[in-house]
Amino acid sequence: MKNARHVDICFSPALHANYHREGNLVVVIDLFRATTAIITAMANGAKSIKPVADIESALACRDNGFVVAGERNGHKLAEFDFGNSPLEFTTGRIQNKDLAITTTNGTQAFAAAQGQEAIAAALINYKAAMQYIQSGKQDVLLLCSGWTNKMNIEDTLLAGKFARDLLAEAGFYSTSDSIAIAEAMLEAAGSNWLEFILDSSPRLKGKYELLKDDMAWAMRQDIFNVVPLLKNDRLVPASEY
Template sequence: MPSLDICFSPELLPLYDLRGKVAVVVDILRATSSIVTALAAGVTHVVPFSELEECRALAVQGYLTAAERDGRQAEGFDLGNSPFGYLDGVLAVKGRGVAITTTNGTRALHLSLGADAVVIGAFLNLEAVARFAREQQKDVVVVCAGWKGMFNLEDTVFGGALAERLAGEFDTTGSDATLAARQLWEQAKPDLAGYLLQSAHVRRLNSLEAHEDMAFCVQLDTYDLLPIWQDDRLVANA
């Protein structure tokens, strides 16, 4: 039986051997939720960057550019890190590529590229992630983006939710991280939005916009779509 493990921070990734495994990169608030939403809204592909300047440079190639630093949209970019940027009709996104850079999510993604397959997870596409894991029958490591390298609740409880979906088919008891994440998910599940309101990260993003984003990002299985890393970009898995 393949196993499911959870890495609470990109800083801990050197302790994990991703070879032969599926890495599920998760940054619930908000990078991976936004990437799922972008592809669902008809964006053709998403190219992640670590640096603002290299990301912005893609504009001349016709890309929409999206950048967030410390929770806010960076200046000179078309979009921030809100999933509503792809939904609100202000920008025509269908058929476009998106170049994106975020504080935590991009780093987690780049550090995960040693895995056999790298996919993007969010509550919005939880079942699509679970189905891919079942199809692959490989060990899965959930890579939490965290907050500047630190543990955060929202990415952790996503790991717990995925473990719940895969329990019985995957060994979800082999690491204390997975055991803890499942217990925290049990606490969170009855009212995920209410649960995350206590989190330090959410309180840091304390604003009407942030709360609307969060209410959106905690929806389960809104999109039957799996972003997957292919040829240096994220595309919807066929």
């Protein structure tokens, strides 16, 4: 299809090399919670956000003036200023600061996307992220952060929503079975994603008390008009979308 843009979904950073297309736009998704937290921090005034794959490198960023955020398996890391709850990143705590963040899954996806044009996407910036994607000319790879390099439900649902809405427009197409898998999950979930996720995921059902406030925040759509864009090793606000 001449000048049409291919859309694909990669369910895990571990599979990224198999889905990468030269020059594609990578849309990183970690609904619960990394991209939701990153978008919230940037909307509340963070100057830049550096996603870091490992704990030691994140802590080392303090020497360069960063505040640091980190979690493993949902829990805030000792010695860190923040965990990974988006509700922690209030304007009073994050405005005009450079933030380094390391998480179990989301920052691993950004590590896979290094050297490519990449943005952070979630429901809370859905419209803005869609506008950014639509404004470009590249093929689009929706990269789910998943869970410990495995597929998860929540990121697949959001990737499926992006794919469905893009493919409803002229100028986008797909040849990928991943799209069909995500669309089938969307159909099964209906309008109540959170109920479907908790019914379907023992992992998240077991963490509901820990994550319920963050989940409620993450399920709100279009509350921020900011798109974090990866420039070199930092996320900064995209100037146009």
